[in-house]
Amino acid sequence: MSNDTLTPDAAPQKNDRTKMVASETEVAIEIVDMHKWFGDFHVLRDINLKVMKGERIVIAGPSGSGKSTLIRCINRLEEHQEGQIIVDGIELTGDLKAVDEVRREVGMVFQHFNLFPHLTILQNCTLAPIWVRGTPKAEAEKTAMHYLETVKIPEQANKFPGQLSGGQQQRVAIARSLCMNPKIMLFDEPTSALDPEMIKEVLDVMVKLAEDGMTMLVVSHEMGFARQVANRVIFMDQGQIVEQNEPEKFFHNPQHERTKLFLSQILH
Amino acid sequence: MNTQDLAYVRTKFEPARPAPMSNLGLVVWLRRHLFATVGDTVLTLLGIAFLVWALPNLYNFLIGDAVFAAENGDACRAANVGACWAYVWARLDFFLYGFFPADPYWKEQAGLFAEFMAQWRVNLVFFIGLALVVPLLWPSAPFKVVNAALFFIVYPVVVFYLLAGGAFGLEKVPTEKWGGLTITLIIGLVGIVTSLPLGILLALGRQSRLPAIKYLSTGFIELWRAVPLITVLFMASVMLPLFMPSGVTIDKLLSALVGIALFNSAYMAEVVRGGLQALPRGQYEAASSLGLNYWKSMFFIILPQALKHVIPGIVNTFIALFKDTSLVSIIGIFDLLKTVQSSTADLDWTAPTQAITGYIFAAAVFWIFCFSMSRYSIFMENRLHTGHKR
Ligand SMILES: Nc1ncnc2c1ncn2[C@@H]1O[C@H](COP(=O)(O)OP(=O)(O)OP(=O)(O)O)[C@@H](O)[C@H]1O
Ligand SMILES: [Mg+2]
Numbered sequence: 001m002s003n004d005t006l007t008p009d010a011a012p013q014k015n016d017r018t019k020m021v022a023s024e025t026e027v028a029i030e031i032v033d034m035h036k037w038f039g040d041f042h043v044l045r046d047i048n049l050k051v052m053k054g055e056r057i058v059i060a061g062p063s064g065s066g067k068s069t070l071i072r073c074i075n076r077l078e079e080h081q082e083g084q085i086i087v088d089g090i091e092l093t094g095d096l097k098a099v100d101e102v103r104r105e106v107g108m109v110f111q112h113f114n115l116f117p118h119l120t121i122l123q124n125c126t127l128a129p130i131w132v133r134g135t136p137k138a139e140a141e142k143t144a145m146h147y148l149e150t151v152k153i154p155e156q157a158n159k160f161p162g163q164l165s166g167g168q169q170q171r172v173a174i175a176r177s178l179c180m181n182p183k184i185m186l187f188d189e190p191t192s193a194l195d196p197e198m199i200k201e202v203l204d205v206m207v208k209l210a211e212d213g214m215t216m217l218v219v220s221h222e223m224g225f226a227r228q229v230a231n232r233v234i235f236m237d238q239g240q241i242v243e244q245n246e247p248e249k250f251f252h253n254p255q256h257e258r259t260k261l262f263l264s265q266i267l268h
Numbered sequence: 269m270n271t272q273d274l275a276y277v278r279t280k281f282e283p284a285r286p287a288p289m290s291n292l293g294l295v296v297w298l299r300r301h302l303f304a305t306v307g308d309t310v311l312t313l314l315g316i317a318f319l320v321w322a323l324p325n326l327y328n329f330l331i332g333d334a335v336f337a338a339e340n341g342d343a344c345r346a347a348n349v350g351a352c353w354a355y356v357w358a359r360l361d362f363f364l365y366g367f368f369p370a371d372p373y374w375k376e377q378a379g380l381f382a383e384f385m386a387q388w389r390v391n392l393v394f395f396i397g398l399a400l401v402v403p404l405l406w407p408s409a410p411f412k413v414v415n416a417a418l419f420f421i422v423y424p425v426v427v428f429y430l431l432a433g434g435a436f437g438l439e440k441v442p443t444e445k446w447g448g449l450t451i452t453l454i455i456g457l458v459g460i461v462t463s464l465p466l467g468i469l470l471a472l473g474r475q476s477r478l479p480a481i482k483y484l485s486t487g488f489i490e491l492w493r494a495v496p497l498i499t500v501l502f503m504a505s506v507m508l509p510l511f512m513p514s515g516v517t518i519d520k521l522l523s524a525l526v527g528i529a530l531f532n533s534a535y536m537a538e539v540v541r542g543g544l545q546a547l548p549r550g551q552y553e554a555a556s557s558l559g560l561n562y563w564k565s566m567f568f569i570i571l572p573q574a575l576k577h578v579i580p581g582i583v584n585t586f587i588a589l590f591k592d593t594s595l596v597s598i599i600g601i602f603d604l605l606k607t608v609q610s611s612t613a614d615l616d617w618t619a620p621t622q623a624i625t626g627y628i629f630a631a632a633v634f635w636i637f638c639f640s641m642s643r644y645s646i647f648m649e650n651r652l653h654t655g656h657k658r
Contacts (some may be wrong), residue, residue, distance in 0.1 A: 077553050103559040114554035118572050118654055126560035128570055160654040180558060 023053035023233055028184055028215045029074060034083030036073060038243040043069050044080070045239045053183075056216045058226040058247070061236035062262060067219040069086025071186045071237070074217070075106045088183055104132060107177030113169040115161035121148070121172050122157040126178045130159075133180065140179070147175040149206045171205055178209075184211065187218040221266055223251065237261045330628075344619035351625040355617040362611055366447015366602045368431075369439065380495070389430045389438070390450050390552050396426060397453075405530030407651060420461065427454075449633065451521070451641060455528060455603070456590040456637075461588065462529040464582065467536025468575075472566065481561045485537070489649060492534035497595055498526045505599040526595045539581035543574030563617040576652050584644035587638045605630050 029051040036044040044066050051057060059067045072078040073085060076092050076099050085092045087102045116124050129135040135143070142186035148154045151171035153164075161169055170190055177185060187206070191199040204224050210216060210229040220226065223232040226233050226247050235258070237244045243256045254260045302312045333350035335343045337357070344352035356363070361370075366385050374385035384391060400419040405407035414543060431450075434440035447452070473485030492500075504523035512518060556564035575582070597606035606628045614625040 075557055077556060100559060100561060108557040110550060110554065114550035115568055116551065116554070128560060131564055131568065132559040148432065162654060176558070193386055211494060
């Protein structure tokens with residue numbers, strides 16, 4: 001990421017941001033005193049986080065700091081041991097029904113896309129709506145084509161994932177999640193497996209999504225993206241939330257030593 | 269372009285041309301594959317010499333000097349004759365049907381049609397089976413669900429009544445009288461059709477997070493894999509009846525079927541588990557994150573990919589299973605190989621080449637079935653291939 005994305009004169013982006021207002025009252029995700037261990041290893045410590053509906057949060061931090069683990073706890077790909085995670089009013093416990101309910105409402109995009117290679121792009125997008133939501137096939141396909149158009153690859157609908165470029169695959173992965181009509185989207189380093197020229201096409205889709213009011217949690221080091229759409233940037237280190245702030249203040253006036261060190265490393 | 273220049277701008281675009289002749293053509297192929305080096309050339313020449321020596325002998329034995337038609341073994345007993353095909357032809361009924369009783373009316377009639385009708389019950393089983401299997405295996409044939417239901421549910425019932433009889437005015441035929449290729453196919457098919465789903469369930473069970481299911485599956489797999497099939501068959505036919513209350517008899521064929529199915533399901537489970545482990549964790553996670561529950565993830569996402577990866581292993585197990593059916597002869601079931609073997613003691617046809625002809629016939633039949641399975645699996649692998657991996 002080059003330094004010039006951090007220059008303060010970003011007036012057009014400011015305009016876009018006014019479209020993206022987060023709710024003041026409705027809570028999308030609430031995490032209270034949450035701890036998680038992998039065996040003996042205390043990977044997440046005392047996490048407290050409240051995400052309002054429509055809010056866009058970017059999570060940054062050094063490798064191994066627990067960013068992935070944190071967002072994977074939100075749709076219970078990982079289990080936490082202490083504290084509470086409440087997603088869209090449902091508390092995540094051992095109750096499988098609650099887990100299924102949360103997963104229906106929360107979409108996730110992975111670093112390595114994780115498309116289903118044996119299904120066509122269209123089938124990738126319609127499988128869950130048909131078999132989880134019970135949407136009729138024709139309707140699911142219509143929705144899928146709509147979202148494939150949103151991510152600008154409707155013409156690839158009948159190809160297989162292996163025939164697409166990385167950037168195209170990631171956009172399909174986003175469309176696939178959107179087809180479930182989620183209330184919240186989680187992104188785990190969606191662009192870090194991509195070549196530079198493909199990063200933009202994926203980020204453009206994500207910006208569009210943010211403008212449409214989606215609640216988003218994005219693990220990413222794309223600072224331009226953070227500045228453009230995030231309400232808050234969260235910095236994690238050693239399993240803890242070390243600092244969080246508005247992007248402008250976060251980048252220009254970091255408070256914590258760890259944050260300053262981290263920013264100085266990734267901005268050069 | 270001047271190699272000294274660092275800056276270079278292409279002014280003329282190079283059009284695509286057909287590949288040069290050296291990439292194509294028979295002579296090039298020969299030179300590349302058979303005569304590339306001195307060593308290759310020597311091996312090629314040795315191979316040709318071997319074929320020149322072996323092929324005429326083989327031809328003379330199988331065809332040139334062979335006896336194709338004869339009333340009895342006299343012709344085959346002459347000096348220097350080759351294969352005694354007349355004997356195979358004469359005993360073909362026995363090889364196909366074992367001791368299955370012929371239809372009393374048609375037995376008395378003459379002609380090929382009458383011969384066919386004499387065993388119409390078994391022949392009908394063959395033909396219905398063929399009529400259901402071919403469209404089932406043909407990927408673009410329509411009505412797959414109906415077809416599958418007919419084959420997996422209706423067909424076994426039809427087979428049972430056609431062969432066992434005792435209803436619809438059909439003469440009752442105990443399973444001891446079933447035999448030959450009929451029984452080889454029954455055991456092979458039942459083994460194949462039951463061991464795959466059982467194996468899949470066992471493989472999933474072995475990966476389960478629930479300890480009870482996990483250890484039961486693991487124990488089952490390890491137990492069956494660790495005993496020889498012959499032992500299993502002996503146990504099923506000799507030991508099992510000892511534990512049964514007196515008066516209760518277990519059908520020998522049924523116990524062999526169960527034994528073979530369970531034995532092979534353990535092998536199948538390990539093959540399938542290999543496929544499950546080869547799948548990246550991301551596939552499981554993507555399925556979960558979309559809200560698919562365990563069984564739906566398995567059915568739509570995990571198993572189709574895992575099974576596709578291990579098609580060669582699955583077919584390998586199928587082929588081994590099909591050939592292992594001949595082991596049932598040790599518990600007195602007259603499968604194809606056993607009928608061939610016992611017919612070699614047939615005095616009418618005693619001849620130096622009688623036994624070898626019989627075994628060549630049996631081997632050829634096994635080879636046809638196994639080779640078909642192998643080719644079909646390659647066909648399916650290619651068909652299921654969906655572009656390069658990333
Ligand atoms: N399944 C697991 N079992 C044990 N330890 C794990 C497991 N998954 C992650 N960890 C450990 O937990 C820590 C946090 O991992 P996590 O993947 O959340 O980091 P991250 O912040 O996403 O890093 P990166 O930027 O490299 O993706 C790491 O030290 C990692 O080794
Ligand atoms: Mg990570």
